[in-house]
Amino acid sequence: RKEVEQDPGPFNVPEGATVAFNCTYSNSASQSFFWYRQDCRKEPKLLMSVYSSGNEDGRFTAQLNRASQYISLLIRDSKLSDSATYLCAPRGRGSTLGRLYFGRGTQLTVWP
């Protein structure tokens, strides 16, 4: 089983829509989780950190379900500028402490 799995999409939504992505992880000991956005041919940029059950920042909400080992990202009122690839990254524990495991990403396109 892969460390992190994401639906690759693409998700194509109109402006103003609400869209949600899921990410499942295999290491039940992971304590912190991160969502990154990556624009085409650019580096990933940190969007949100999750250390407990969830986090909210403006139009973006991340929710963690430890029992089912998945984390979701919800984007409300989508903007054209939200078009990007969204990467999920749980942090390893034990011998891999400190290392993030990245999913392949979910591609989002917001159209006018």
Add this chain to the structure above:
Amino acid sequence: DGGITQSPKYLFRKEGQNVTLSCEQNLNHDAMYWYRQDPGQGLRLIYYSQIVNDFQKGDIAEGYSVSREKKESFPLTVTSAQKNPTAFYLCASSKGEDGYTFGSGTRLTVV
């Protein structure tokens, strides 16, 4: 402003040549990482270092080498043993339980 700088932005390598990618950070981060990204693929870990003078192999270390002589610097050498080096290389750093900060990347092409 603090940040993480990768150079060069674009690099062309001839067959059989070793090349070194630079990564420098002034964020006072303890840990540094090198990832490789191929088109349509996720990030794959090459090497990482949690403290100065120590580093560990990641998932795809063959054909690569690193050093960590200073906290600020973590250069990556792509050796001639790496048979398919064309990719986007990303360096990152982190402190404690925080997420990574990435550099802007180096695009390496074999000519």
